[in-house]
Amino acid sequence: MDKTTTVAFVRVEGTLVDRGVLSASAYIASNGQGLSERLLRLGQVALTAPVYTFLGQNDRVLANRLAYVAARGMSDDRLAVLGEEYFEDILKERILDSGLDLLKKAKKAGHQIVLLSEGLHEFVGPLATYLADHLKMPELVGALVCNQMEYRDHEASGRLLDPVIGGHDSGRWATKYAVEHDVDLAQSVAYGAHGPDMLLLATVGKPCAVNPDFTLRRAASQADWPIMEYTL
Amino acid sequence: MASFSINNTYAGKHVLLTGSSGFLGKVWLGMMLERVPEIGRIYLLIRKKGLRPASDRFDKMVNSSFVFKNLHEQYGEKLSAYISQRVEVVEGDVTQPNFGLNDADAARLRDKLDLIVNCAGLVDFNPDLRDALATNVNGGVYAAEFTEQCKNAALLHVSTCYVVGNRSGLIEEEVDPNYCPSGAAFDPEAEWVGMQERIEKTIAEMESVAGEEALKAEVLAKIRDRGLDATNATLIRNMTHRERQQRVKSKLSAVGEKRALELGWPNTYTYTKSLSEALMVKRHGHIRHTLFRPAIVESSLSYPFPGWNEGFNTCGPLTYLLQTWFRHIPGKQGNPFDVIPVDLVCNGITIAGAALLRGEQKPVYQCGTSDKNVLTIDRACDLVGLSHRRHLRKTGTSAFERIVLSRMDAKTVEGDYLLSVPNLRSLGRGLGSAFRSLADKVPSGASKTMNQWANATEDADKQLDVVEKMLDLFRPFIHDNRFVFECKALNSHEIEEKAFHFNPEAIDWRDYWLNVHIPGLRRWSYPAIEGKRVETYTPQHKFSFTKAHVAAPPVAVKREVG
Numbered sequence: 001m002d003k004t005t006t007v008a009f010v011r012v013e014g015t016l017v018d019r020g021v022l023s024a025s026a027y028i029a030s031n032g033q034g035l036s037e038r039l040l041r042l043g044q045v046a047l048t049a050p051v052y053t054f055l056g057q058n059d060r061v062l063a064n065r066l067a068y069v070a071a072r073g074m075s076d077d078r079l080a081v082l083g084e085e086y087f088e089d090i091l092k093e094r095i096l097d098s099g100l101d102l103l104k105k106a107k108k109a110g111h112q113i114v115l116l117s118e119g120l121h122e123f124v125g126p127l128a129t130y131l132a133d134h135l136k137m138p139e140l141v142g143a144l145v146c147n148q149m150e151y152r153d154h155e156a157s158g159r160l161l162d163p164v165i166g167g168h169d170s171g172r173w174a175t176k177y178a179v180e181h182d183v184d185l186a187q188s189v190a191y192g193a194h195g196p197d198m199l200l201l202a203t204v205g206k207p208c209a210v211n212p213d214f215t216l217r218r219a220a221s222q223a224d225w226p227i228m229e230y231t232l
Numbered sequence: 233m234a235s236f237s238i239n240n241t242y243a244g245k246h247v248l249l250t251g252s253s254g255f256l257g258k259v260w261l262g263m264m265l266e267r268v269p270e271i272g273r274i275y276l277l278i279r280k281k282g283l284r285p286a287s288d289r290f291d292k293m294v295n296s297s298f299v300f301k302n303l304h305e306q307y308g309e310k311l312s313a314y315i316s317q318r319v320e321v322v323e324g325d326v327t328q329p330n331f332g333l334n335d336a337d338a339a340r341l342r343d344k345l346d347l348i349v350n351c352a353g354l355v356d357f358n359p360d361l362r363d364a365l366a367t368n369v370n371g372g373v374y375a376a377e378f379t380e381q382c383k384n385a386a387l388l389h390v391s392t393c394y395v396v397g398n399r400s401g402l403i404e405e406e407v408d409p410n411y412c413p414s415g416a417a418f419d420p421e422a423e424w425v426g427m428q429e430r431i432e433k434t435i436a437e438m439e440s441v442a443g444e445e446a447l448k449a450e451v452l453a454k455i456r457d458r459g460l461d462a463t464n465a466t467l468i469r470n471m472t473h474r475e476r477q478q479r480v481k482s483k484l485s486a487v488g489e490k491r492a493l494e495l496g497w498p499n500t501y502t503y504t505k506s507l508s509e510a511l512m513v514k515r516h517g518h519i520r521h522t523l524f525r526p527a528i529v530e531s532s533l534s535y536p537f538p539g540w541n542e543g544f545n546t547c548g549p550l551t552y553l554l555q556t557w558f559r560h561i562p563g564k565q566g567n568p569f570d571v572i573p574v575d576l577v578c579n580g581i582t583i584a585g586a587a588l589l590r591g592e593q594k595p596v597y598q599c600g601t602s603d604k605n606v607l608t609i610d611r612a613c614d615l616v617g618l619s620h621r622r623h624l625r626k627t628g629t630s631a632f633e634r635i636v637l638s639r640m641d642a643k644t645v646e647g648d649y650l651l652s653v654p655n656l657r658s659l660g661r662g663l664g665s666a667f668r669s670l671a672d673k674v675p676s677g678a679s680k681t682m683n684q685w686a687n688a689t690e691d692a693d694k695q696l697d698v699v700e701k702m703l704d705l706f707r708p709f710i711h712d713n714r715f716v717f718e719c720k721a722l723n724s725h726e727i728e729e730k731a732f733h734f735n736p737e738a739i740d741w742r743d744y745w746l747n748v749h750i751p752g753l754r755r756w757s758y759p760a761i762e763g764k765r766v767e768t769y770t771p772q773h774k775f776s777f778t779k780a781h782v783a784a785p786p787v788a789v790k791r792e793v794g
Contacts, residue, residue, distance in 0.1 A: 033614065033641045075611065077742045081618045085625070154611060 006187040007142070008106035009174055009200060012117035012124060014193025015210045016099035016131075017091055018231070021063075021118050021166075022052055025070040027086045032074065045070050057215050060196040061167035064118050064147060065160055071120075072158025076151050083122030091127055098230035102191060102210070104135060111189060112142035114177070116200070118166035121146050145173070171199025178203075191228075192216060201225060235726035241586040243270040246344045248385075250277045250326050250375065251351030253293060255542040256390070256529055260351065260578045262299040263535055265318060266306075267731060268582075269789040275341060277324045277331055277352075286323040287777055294775040296768040299536050307787065309773040316781035326352040326371035331378055342378075345385040347585055350375040353390065357499040357705050360481045361488035362431055364504040369424060372508030376516035386520035386588040388581065393527045393570065393598050393717045395506035397497040400714040402603070405596040405721050407523055409510040413496030420510035427491065427507075434487055438480055451475055498708035522593045524584050526577045527570035527600030527717055528709075531752035533739065535575035539752025546709070547571065548757040549702055551750060554613070554642040555620040560651060562703060563609040563644030563710045568602035570717060571612070572736065573744070579732050580722050587725055594721040601736040602716045609710045610644045615745035617642030622746065623754065644710075653700040657693055664689035 013020045022045070029041035048066050055063035071079060106113055117124040124146045132140040148161040163169055170192075178185045186205035192198070195215030201207035202223070209220035209227045220227050242264075251257040264271055278286035294300045294315065307314045322341070325332035333341065354367040372389055379387040396403045397413025412418035437443065451472045455462045462468075485500070492503035509523055531541040541548075550561065563569075580599040587593040601607060621638045628634035645652065664686045671682035709715075722734040759766045 031639070033617075034643060075614050077611065077615055077618060077746075080742065081622060081746070085622075 005181060005183045006109075006111050006189075007174075007178070007181075007183050007185075007204075008103075008109075008111035008113050008188065009170075009190040009192075009204065010099075010103065010106070010113060010115050011170075011190075011192045011194070011197055011200070011210075012115050012119065012127070012146075014213075015102070015191045016096060016115070017094045017127070018096060018211075019091060019094045021067045022049055023090065024086060024119055024123050025067045027090065028074065028079070028082055029070045031078075031082050031085075033078065041070050057195045057213070059167070060118070060194070061164045061169070064164055064166045068120065068147070068149065068160055069158045071149060071156045074156045076149075076154045076156065079120065079122045079149065079156060083120065084126055086123050087126035087130065091123070092130065095127075096230060098228070099210075100131070100135065102228075103131065103140065106189060107137060107140060109189075112183075113140060114143045114145060115141055116165060116170060117144070117146040119146050121148055143177075166196060168196050168199050170197060171201075171203045174200055174203045195219070235728050236586065236590060237728040238582055238586050238732045239268055239270055239729065241589050242268045242272075242582075244272045245346040245589060246272045246275065247347045247349060247585070248275040248277060248322075248341060248345050249349045249351060250331070250371070251353060251390070252276045252278065253289065254351060254353070254355075255545070256526075256574060256577060256581075257351035258293065258297060258299045258542070259532065259536065259540070259574050260349070260581055261319075262303065263575070263578050264582070265315065266303055267729075269318070271318060272346075273344075274319050275345070276319060276321050277326065277333075278321055279325045279332075280323050287321045290319075290321045291776055295771055297542075298540060298767075298769045300775070301769050301771075302536050304769075304771040304773070304775070310787045311771075311773065312776050312778065313781040313784050314787040315775060316777050316779075317784075317786060319777070321777065326350070326374060327366040329374055329377065330381075331374060338378075342382045342385075345382050347589055348375060348379050348382075348385055348387045349581065349585060350387065350389045351581075353505070355501060357501050358485050358489045359500060361427065361484040361491075361500060364488055364500045365424075365427060365431070368501070368504035369508045369511065373511050373515065376512045376519065376521065379521065380516055380519050386593070387522075388585050388588055389509070389512060389521065389523055390581070391505050391509050391523050391525045392502060393525045393600055393715070394498070394502045394709070395509055395525065396715070397495070397502060397506065398708055398713055399496075402716045402718055403598070404718050405525075405594065405598045407509060407513055407596050409514040409517075411506070411510065414494070416495060418495070418510075420507055420514055423507060424511060427488075430487060430491075431484060434483055435480055438476070438483060447476060447479070448472055498712075499705065520588060520591065520593070522584055522588055523596045524581055525596065525598045525717075526580070527572050527598075527602070527715075529574050529577050530571045531573060531749040531756075532575040533573040533744065533748065535578070538748045539755070540574070541749075541752045541756040543760060544757065546706070547749070548753055548761060550706060550710075551616045551620075551753055552758055552761050553699065553702070554616050555624070557637070557640070558699060559617065559640050559642045560645045560649060561613060561642070561710065562646065562649075562652070562707055563613060564646075564712075564714070565608070565610045565644060567609045567710065567714045568606045568716055569609040569612045569710060570600040570602040570715060571607060571749075572600050573739070573749075576734060576736060576739075579734050582732055583722055583725055583727060583734060586727075592725070594724065597721045598717045598719045599722060599734070600717040600719050601739065603718050604737045605739055605741070606716075607741050611741065612745065613642045613644045615742065616750060619746050619750035623750075653696055653703060657696045657700065660689045660693050660696065664693070 026045050029045045030038055032038045032041045052063045052067050103113060115128060128141045128144045132138050145165055147165050150157045150159045150161050185203055188204040189206040190201050190204040191208050191210045192201050193211050194213050197216060198219050207225045209216050209225055211229055212220055212227060249257060252261050278289055280286050304311055322337050330338050352367060352371050354364050376387060379385050399413055409420055410418050452462055488500035492500050497503035528546045530545055530547050531539050577599050584597045624633050624638035628638060667682045667686035671679045727733055
């Protein structure tokens with residue numbers, strides 16, 4: 001049987017919005033319950049930032065795990081409210097118009113859109129809803145794949161549930177998704193922005209590097225992948 | 233157990249409801265009228281107020297309360313006929329034997345009633361003991377007496393889960409007429425008589441010659457202080473009378489509170505409710521009856537609409553406090569805060585009432601959430617803070633409110649917390665006296681400022697005194713005791729209509745607090761706390777009870793029920 005479904009895998013950070021994981025974890029930290037808690041958490045994020053930048057190109061999974069330790073001990077209620085606020089106050093203003101154009105084109109081309117994000121579900125969920133409303137396409141996002149925090153008795157353990165999105169595993173994940181959903185990867189597209197997205201881009205027939213970092217730019221040039229550049 | 237239909241069980245049955253002007257009674261009445269249209273007749277026992285007859289009070293209630301909005305919108309100008317064909321207002325008073333009914337009404341009701349739902353209660357924590365005994369204790373006993381005189385009636389008495397007093401752990405659905413939380417020997421009959429004697433003794437003491445002399449002297453001093461005419465006999469008489477009444481009230485409130493605490497109840501309300509249960513069971517235990525105990529009744533989930541609330545409930549003042557600069561309340565982490573939406577309580581009453589009508593009732597129905605879907609006090613506090621945060625960020629009137637106040641989080645703390653109210657008060661008093669003593673030692677310009685600061689600390693101390701007293705009232709429920717109320721009995725009946733299911737496990741607490749409860753309190757309760765006018769409903773067609781409507785052709789039921 002011919003595979004008829006094609007997918008546009010879109011990495012949210014760098015392609016759709018110009019804010020990443022550290023911005024979200026700093027927001028979480030600065031809105032803990034009480035002043036002393038906020039200061040402690042912010043200190044933690046400040047210490048994590050250089051490590052995150054260093055690890056980001058090599059072990060993005062560990063980097064993301066470290067970044068979200070800032071949420072440890074917070075209630076799921078607080079993270080849900082902070083997620084809404086973060087979207088309203090920060091993320092909404094940082095949506096890239098050209099990223100929206102990519103989504104519209106992909107949808108018009110008949111691709112099912114799968115958003116991949118390193119963000120927590122509480123923080124990226126409102127974005128997916130907003131995009132569908134804003135572009136007046138209720139079925140815009142076929143799937144949102146993002147990181148999930150582990151909760152025990154409504155309290156965040158600070159540990160991300162597996163699989164952690166953002167690392168090199170995205171390529172393997174996309175292959176698995178294609179098998180499960182009968183997707184024709186050869187006709188599918190992927191937009192990535194970071195070094196760890198290389199495997200994801202390599203999985204599909206039509207890859208594209210968007211605002212790539214150093215590692216991805218080099219790989220894209222070598223593999224002759226198209227490169228797109230845009231800002232806010 | 234076989235399932236049964238609420239509509240079929242209540243069809244043609246005659247029910248007397250007391251306390252229909254209260255938060256719970258009103259919602260139950262609205263729900264029955266809307267969802268159980270085949271009910272025989274609902275008799276509402278309403279007190280006349282001054283010269284205002286009970287029926288006028290009912291008309292006003294239907295024409296101003298949002299509870300009846302759905303009915304108004306469904307039936308429009310036919311609502312008068314619809315309600316008149318199902319409701320009859322009878323003038324009476326729960327605090328009187330035979331409900332204070334006239335002989336004809338009493339005889340008619342004894343003959344007709346199938347069920348009495350006694351919702352009347354004084355829910356103030358520490359009211360004048362006379363009022364608490366009259367409504368909560370005598371009211372319950374008289375309801376049981378009247379039920380016993382009826383041909384075929386059963387009694388559903390609405391009490392509270394907190395009759396258990398200061399105790400921690402799983403509270404089972406049982407009743408012991410000699411129960412006393414402190415473990416002391418307890419005879420409800422002797423207690424009832426004892427309290428009445430104590431009231432009389434206290435009043436006699438306060439009205440003794442010596443007491444009167446002292447009171448008069450104080451009133452005269454007050455009159456002189458205010459610069460009024462100290463020779464005006466009428467003024468002296470009126471002020472003395474008012475002052476006496478106030479003092480008796482406050483003394484009797486203290487007497488009730490003291491007795492409740494001695495025996496292990498947190499306040500007069502729970503003590504008198506427990507005493508009422510005990511007397512009813514001891515004296516009239518043989519009648520077909522059940523005790524219905526809700527936990528903390530709060531905003532509705534869906535009926536009459538999400539977030540409906542009225543007056544001062546437990547959460548109102550507490551949550552209001554948490555949106556001021558004061559953000560810490562004493563609470564023990566992990567202690568359940570047993571809040572139950574009013575419409576779920578009404579479902580519970582309907583189920584228990586139906587079970588009574590069918591003769592399948594359990595002796596006690598507890599109606600709460602702590603055993604099936606626990607909400608802890610710390611989670612509730614966090615949710616309140618988050619809700620206020622959301623609200624202030626969007627609608628704060630100043631940058632300070634939107635940016636600073638919105639980010640001041642609500643937290644539960646142990647009593648000995650550094651910024652606890654007693655600590656703040658002693659700090660304030662220390663500062664106040666320091667300013668006063670400095671005022672005498674510094675030049676006159678600075679002295680004025682010092683005195684102003686001292687006055688400001690005194691004002692703050694007065695406000696903190698109010699906060700401290702309020703927190704002390706709630707402390708047994710949020711800090712000192714860990715209540716888990718067993719609520720099995722309500723689910724032992726299988727109900728056919730989904731709309732009447734009792735399913736606290738389905739409550740999504742986050743959604744309830746953020747989107748339903750706190751917005752509801754903000755609309756319906758906070759204005760009352762702030763002394764503002766609370767919104768009332770104005771129907772397009774005014775409801776008016778008339779006998780002509782009773783005889784008119786039956787009004788067709790507008791929608792499918794259940």
